[in-house]
Amino acid sequence: MNNHNLLLHTGLKQKAVPTRETSALDTIHWGAEVYNLNKSSLYNSLSVDRQNQILKSLNQNTLVELLRIERIGTDLSRCMSENATDDNEHLIYAMISGEEVNHYMSLASFANPEAIKSDANRLVDLIGQIMYSKNRTAITFTLQVVLEGFSLNHLRRLKQFCRSEDLQAALNMIIQDEARHHGTGLITFKDQQDSHTPWDLTDVKTITPLKGFLNMFQVGPVRIVKTVEKYSEGLTDAQRIQLFQELDSEIMVQDYLDDFKKIMISAKASSLVDRLETDGYFKTYSFQNMHHISKELQA
Ligand SMILES: [Fe+2]
Numbered sequence: 197m198n199n200h201n202l203l204l205h206t207g208l209k210q211k212a213v214p215t216r217e218t219s220a221l222d223t224i225h226w227g228a229e230v231y232n233l234n235k236s237s238l239y240n241s242l243s244v245d246r247q248n249q250i251l252k253s254l255n256q257n258t259l260v261e262l263l264r265i266e267r268i269g270t271d272l273s274r275c276m277s278e279n280a281t282d283d284n285e286h287l288i289y290a291m292i293s294g295e296e297v298n299h300y301m302s303l304a305s306f307a308n309p310e311a312i313k314s315d316a317n318r319l320v321d322l323i324g325q326i327m328y329s330k331n332r333t334a335i336t337f338t339l340q341v342v343l344e345g346f347s348l349n350h351l352r353r354l355k356q357f358c359r360s361e362d363l364q365a366a367l368n369m370i371i372q373d374e375a376r377h378h379g380t381g382l383i384t385f386k387d388q389q390d391s392h393t394p395w396d397l398t399d400v401k402t403i404t405p406l407k408g409f410l411n412m413f414q415v416g417p418v419r420i421v422k423t424v425e426k427y428s429e430g431l432t433d434a435q436r437i438q439l440f441q442e443l444d445s446e447i448m449v450q451d452y453l454d455d456f457k458k459i460m461i462s463a464k465a466s467s468l469v470d471r472l473e474t475d476g477y478f479k480t481y482s483f484q485n486m487h488h489i490s491k492e493l494q495a
């Protein structure tokens with residue numbers, strides 16, 4: 197049995213999709229520790245009601261981000277299935293596409309339907325750029341190796357801290373599938389790079405959207421600070437900087453960027469890693485720079 201057959205066989209052991217039993221918007225699925233807010237004296241000084249509003253809003257953001265990644269997974273697998281090089285690959289990606297739909301449906305039941313509708317987003321734009329390139333290696337590497345590899349680690353952390361049993365069960369099901377999707381991506385990418393025409397990952401079609409991804413994480417804590425600002429009575433410049441410091445923003449971001457780097461290194465994309473390193477995409481911003489960005493961006 198070759199690698200593709202083995203992946204197909206494993207994936208056909210389909211699991212039931214867990215769904216929620218409680219009201220999506222009234223439940224706090226992840227507490228302050230997931231956003232490092234438990235470390236903030238500013239957050240801890242707010243009333244319990246305000247803290248809960250902040251957590252509910254951040255939880256919804258987290259869910260909408262997960263849903264966007266699932267939508268991307270559906271588009272990616274459909275595109276790969278349509279452009280498959282053989283029957284097995286066509287079937288594998290058609291199966292993955294079905295699983296991504298399952299993931300989307302099971303997470304959607306926990307999210308605010310209005311938030312799902314407003315889909316204009318930088319991540320979606322970046323994915324559009326990659327899909328438009330129609331380059332199979334760029335698509336496989338960027339989305340299946342890097343983005344799915346990263347989201348696998350992210351999902352494991354979210355599952356670990358999840359307070360809702362039904363959502364935890366959904367995350368568990370998704371993690372098992374995503375581990376296989378990422379594994380499929382690594383195999384497909386390796387086959388592509390071992391072929392007569394390996395793809396230069398530092399080509400603008402691949403590196404530009406990847407820089408966009410990394411930059412989204414470089415400014416990630418801004419979303420948390422803007423949410424606290426929205427549900428408290430505003431923040432002064434000094435309080436905003438204090439909050440970035442209390443959240444350990446630099447460490448939080450550096451952990452994410454290191455994670456991306458590790459995934460790229462494990463896929464043997466060293467020339468790409470060198471370029472991104474040289475251009476500053478694996479480096480976190482200072483508190484002052486994050487503060488500056490937070491003043492420019494809307495929550
Ligand atoms: Fe998925």
Ligand SMILES: [Fe+2]
Pocket residue numbers: 269296344373374377378
């Ligand atoms: Fe996936």
